[in-house]
Amino acid sequence: MKFLLPTACIGCGKFQGYRICEKCINLLKSHQKNRCSQCALICNEAHGICTNCEIQIPPFDQTICIDCYGGLLTNAVHDYKYKHRVAIARGLVDAWLQIHKVNDLTSNIDLLIPVPMSSQKLNKRGFNQSWELCKSFSKKLKIATSSSILYRNHLESNQAQAGREERIKRLKAVFHINQNKINSIKNTRIVLIDDVMTTGATLSTIAKLLKDFGAQSVHNWVILRTPYK
Numbered sequence: 679m680k681f682l683l684p685t686a687c688i689g690c691g692k693f694q695g696y697r698i699c700e701k702c703i704n705l706l707k708s709h710q711k712n713r714c715s716q717c718a719l720i721c722n723e724a725h726g727i728c729t730n731c732e733i734q735i736p737p738f739d740q741t742i743c744i745d746c747y748g749g750l751l752t753n754a755v756h757d758y759k760y761k762h763r764v765a766i767a768r769g770l771v772d773a774w775l776q777i778h779k780v781n782d783l784t785s786n787i788d789l790l791i792p793v794p795m796s797s798q799k800l801n802k803r804g805f806n807q808s809w810e811l812c813k814s815f816s817k818k819l820k821i822a823t824s825s826s827i828l829y830r831n832h833l834e835s836n837q838a839q840a841g842r843e844e845r846i847k848r849l850k851a852v853f854h855i856n857q858n859k860i861n862s863i864k865n866t867r868i869v870l871i872d873d874v875m876t877t878g879a880t881l882s883t884i885a886k887l888l889k890d891f892g893a894q895s896v897h898n899w900v901i902l903r904t905p906y907k
Contacts, residue, residue, distance in 0.1 A: 795809075
């Protein structure tokens, strides 16, 4: 059926039998070098941690992405997020899993959690892009997931236009833990799923909250990383 009903590659757009072609996968693999293991920014430090993370260690333990914002998959993420092409989520997850060694990652993970969306924004957009990615990861990797552990108050200000310090300030008291789910966090190795990591303020705030409630570790799996400094 994949030859009778070909699909367009989410990277280059060429029609072929898979959601992402081999050429685009190889290109994405070449972009994985020299990234900070903490925040996934491109860095030149030989030991794999950028200067910013050495000076101020983030609350999360690791960040893994597959491309920079502005790179090969940017249009695919835009179409997915803003044009309601929800099926693209499966292609993004397929690409992510082809690039990273799954067995090395999943052996230390207990639970996948999406970055939550406020009810106002969810009603406006119609779906939470992080939750769709999270469900796809969960299905393919056979790892538990939940969208009811975290919830988020609506934030009127535009986060996209704010710097890191301003984002952190705005995010205080925005995220909360479902009190009925506290036991599912304690001593748990958690992965946060999101489509784009910009300054890291949102993921830092959530990671700190989860660890305050007893999470053993918090890792970030994202599709794109903005080359922000």
